[in-house]
Amino acid sequence: METVTHAPSRIATETGRRLPIATLIVLASIGFVLVAMETMPAGLLPVIATGLRVSEGTVGLFVSMYALGTVIVTIPAISVTRAMRRKPLLLASVAGLALANSATAISSDVTLLLISRFVAGAFSGIIWGMLAAYGRKISPPRHAGLALSIVSTGAPVGFALGTPLGSWLGATFNWRLPFVGLTVVALLAGVFIALVSPDAEGQRGKSRLPVARVFRIPGVATILAVIFTWMLAHNTIYTYIAPYLRAAGSGLTPDVQLFIFGVSSIAGIAVTGAFLDRHPRPLLHGSVAVFIAAGFVLLFGHASPPAIIIATVLWGLTFGGAAAQLQAALTSAGGQDSDVANSFLPVAFNIAIFVAGILGAALLTRFDGLVLPVVMIGCGAITFLLTIYGRRSAFPSRL
Template structure:
């Protein structure tokens, strides 16, 4: 009975953590859908509102590692509860912001809590279940972010268009109170570095940094193509602009299915999952470049590209728990920063290619960046396993009471 009760609490806590990823993803992306109403209300150009998303991503990219190192001694439940309180407060300030400067300050505060949340949520969720389930656990946590893109952001945009953009952020803040209550109530109270997921299961700095580079390149490839998918659909595929929302919905649904399906595969063979998902992205983007003028083919390949990238993020999360050379939260923070570098770089390279080679060219550059990532991921097999001496060194770096 006690074990069944503990399992139910763990499942509830996992749902709460997935709710957190839903909230942060929705809050980050909401200004994209509410660009025009926010610009009109604040009397600023739409490009200035767009900076709310750019600066948010930059803060996450820069702050993830130093902030995680700063709070390394704070117990996870206390830390995550405090972050969710910060999320609620900063979004409440967003609702009542009377100037763009005040709004930007609130967004920076939200981004700082975002950076920390994503660094600790994976190892915290993994602690709730045995190691053999880590891939599935990571997939569920990350699925919250994908559901936010499929349902949360469109719903927030719909609400903002009818009740004003502030109502959307008020709804997000309200949901934040609910998620805070679930996490604060159900998440076990453990100190930092007190569980089986606080460090990599097979620490390997070479494989970890290879993973970081693969994350940057594959993410850049995916974003270079995805950022301009609307132009591709209208200019290359020849479909009407009214079809874009439906196509993106299909891609979003495929993403959620992909990340959930990837979980068991990550548990069995994480590096195989990584290679397979990067390869799937490459094939889909190359197919779009070559055959994107066929509407049916284009729609299917756009969905497959979304599925592949979502599953790729699950593989990243599973692998960081395996090869983290030190604390898994610091490793996750580094990987989060790497993904944000990929997002920024991908959008930049995509813009350059769009100017010179049109929307079709963004698919090609996405596939080429993915191909380099794929070659590196395949090269993992050439890296010898950690030397026993190195393993001993890793064990010596862990206090005697923590060795296992």
């Protein structure tokens, strides 16, 4: 296979090949906002339902509408805006996200709330499609993996701290307060980027491929299949962790387990940052293999609280770096069309969230929660086989 060498970005050269740590951390904070904003209603279902005098099922649609906005809007929006300079586009998207989330925070009309969630999801998808490529463009090529790892810390921190903290604030004070807080964080991040962060060019017209052809770039479809199956394996048990713990009879509670998972995910980002630049392929194979092993422990060690805790730690460690690893693979495979390639990531991720909710609910009508680790193992095994299949075209030995 022909090897394509990408020239170092002009921004990296102009900044003396120094890693823009502050900007990368701010990009991570935006990722934190995106994850917390999407999952927040799930942690506040009864509180929001009581406050709006609607059913919990209606409030559950807030998550679905956010995911739907991401799925429908992301790819065409990225395609239309791919020639634009990255910094202005990111600022505009953050502003749109903050405006839509503000509507969620202040409105009492259910229809308007659903629309605001759809719009927020749309802007979220655009931002997710940009974060990895933008962080990589403004960083020295030799630190591409480290840059992606830093940017990717926002997601696990959002799972570990954002959603639990938001749930506590909403339950203790008012459900609107966490949404206001997320808007403030987003606006502060936008101000920092506007004043401090470097810009990066969009794609020139002659070098751009149609979106359909980007999808057909060798390796891209395989990476997206890995994203879907891995996220499905994860989200099915993550979403329904409470039924699993009830069936296990271990006495452990969902809030503690999700906190352990989130903290372990942050540690997983550190592990990924240490190995992603030099050993991306073995890192991916090892992550998926240990993820499957964690599923086996959750299935066969369900009666032992220490075993469940150990499995949760392994689960978090291996899954925490998944976003960075898969974004790196998409960015590498996409080449000059990496922005569009990365725009497929949130779409695949949110489709997996949607399918996981349906699959988990369907299974739990016939089985108890112990069926969920079986899904984790089965989908994890498919993921592992896909990583083997895509060794040449999708997952390079070095970034």
